[in-house]
Amino acid sequence: MTHQAASSLLSSLGSVLPHFSMHRANSLSMKRHPALQEFENRLSEKLEALKVAGEELGFLSIDWFLQSMTVVLATHSNVEALIPDLPVSELRDDKWVDECLDDSAKLLDVCNVLKEGISDVEHYQTLVQVALLNLDHNNESNFSEAKFHRARNALQDCKEAIKKKDTEYRQGQPKSKLENCSSMLRTMGEKLVNPKGVNAAKGNGFLNAIYGAKVTTIFLCGLLVIALACKPKRPLVSLSVTSQYLWSSSLLSLQHRVKEETDRRKNGGSIALLCELDNVDSSVRKLHELLNGNSALTTEKKSYPSSFQSVEMRELVEDLRKNLRHLGSALGPLEQSVNELFRILIHTRLALLDTLSNSK
Template sequence: MKYQGGLFGIGAVLHGHFSLNRRSHVMLCQNSALQQFETRLMEWLEALKLSGEVQGFLSVNWLLQAMSVVLATHTNLGRLIPDSELSLCQGTDKWIEDYLDDNAKLLDVCNVLRDGIADVENYQTLVQLALHNVDNRTESCSEGKYYRARNTLADCKEAIKKKDTEYKQGVPKSKLENCSSLLRTMGEKLINPRGPEAIKGNGLLNAIYGAKLTTIFLCNLVVTALACKPRRPLASLHLANHYKWSGSLVSLQQKVKEEIDKSKNMGSIALLRELHDTDVSVRRLHEVLDWHLTERNFPMRRSDVAELKIEVEVLRKRSSDLGLGLAPLEIHVNELFRMLIATRLVFIDVISRSKSHDPSSLRYDSLL
């Protein structure tokens, strides 16, 4: 799913077509530009749900699609702001303040996601080291290489247990778990624009609400997927139900929650599918090597060599699938970070212009 296109032209359509005198939400929803915004977001969420049902939720490719939806909403939001005729009039100051505050928190979320991806990459490096010691030429492998491979696989097993864990004053803390709690709190505090507020800024506040909800939910899925054995269940966002995309987001939440519950019931350490599959193969290959080394089963019989080759190739394939998805996922996170900065700068420009016209307007220096 690409995030180019789609909603990009809405800013131009919105400009000049909303009347600030439209006071009811019903009349606002009749505007074709806002309908297009809501329809596209609904379509993206529906496509994301369908893709998850086909290839599995919380796979690397699916998370890449989820991040593409986030990127699309923020690209569009950045284009809407200059055309929104938004100013620091009474009532909008709080919304801008809240947006800038949440924007800063999402920047922190991006940093935690990058650290989470780096942890998986470090785990991936250990797996590659183990594979280097037992490759397809298993007949020529020395017993020493088998020992080194088994020990490295043991390090892999230990690394995935300790992944993302920091020790503060002797107490283990998980950055990803803390990040998930932050996103949960952001979702709980999110307020839906109502009545006259909904039409301020030519409907921009409605777009901000949709973009925030989408970002909080989908980023929390990436956080959850990168964590190992998350202690808390996935938070369910409570959202206004009058938007076209509301039902699609609620349905997607339910589908993902069912998948997560299923994985936890199966005893999965990792919820990210490729990481789970790699972990399963690591444990299996470690078990095979440990048996041969413990029983001093050397030289190996041909049947044993063939079995070992199969286990090595399975791990190689699963590890490759995991590794191929990490770099694009990190690129998406970096792009979101850049977009959040760009949108923040646009809002700061709105604040600056408003203050230049009205020196008595509220102070935002602490947010800038």
């Protein structure tokens, strides 16, 4: 790939995803504590596995996001496990404690926004289920004008719900909570400072572990925030990651593939970056168009059964049902993962405060 092509690829995605760039590390590599070595090895392995999963499941699919959340959870759990052995006397007077607590508070806010975003998708799912209930082929004999109108109105509500999310981002309306969350993550990224020199070695490398957890969370949770929205336009932060970390190349490689997929979906006209949500939206629009084309049914009652049994109608209803099933099956587990991240962040805060208190 030419330098110009590479630059174009990176700039084309600046509005959708945190950008990570890797600089050359100092000529002398930092001597790693065994616990930090293990942490970095684990993170590198999980990021590599996440890339493989993306090739198999599809980047930006809901199953892939479920796996990405397991990486975030494991990373924060590993950070929490390092706290009991933390030599606090070495770190007690540093400002890193306040920064760590402040960032974790912001990540708690991110969890709350993600849960609301998932709840919005669940509401959208309910609207689609109403349409499917009224288009149930198992009850064709009871198909009526009222059911026809209820199905068509429910599909129209689905289109309006997606349009509203899209409008919040594109038509100068007040920011949605998801967009505010993206802005907050961007600000966090701009303020991230890579531990260097003496600070990098403090606490047996604990600050480096914290840094790795923050970068991973901003990257993956920031991507999930975007996927739950529709065509976000605001650019996100550009983060700098040095090559001193064992996980740096794995993160950059994963980011590159995700960027390619995100760029492809945007250029393809996708409404939502979350694959399953976009598939449901596509099915909703096709079915709604078909029902609108058969508006003569409202005056020709005898046409209901024959039209309802049409191959095209059956195929569209089945496609919508299948796509909705794929979306709905993972929403619950995804919300549980966000709740678990919230819990771990709280426990880490309490463990850190407790350790600092006991050291005094």
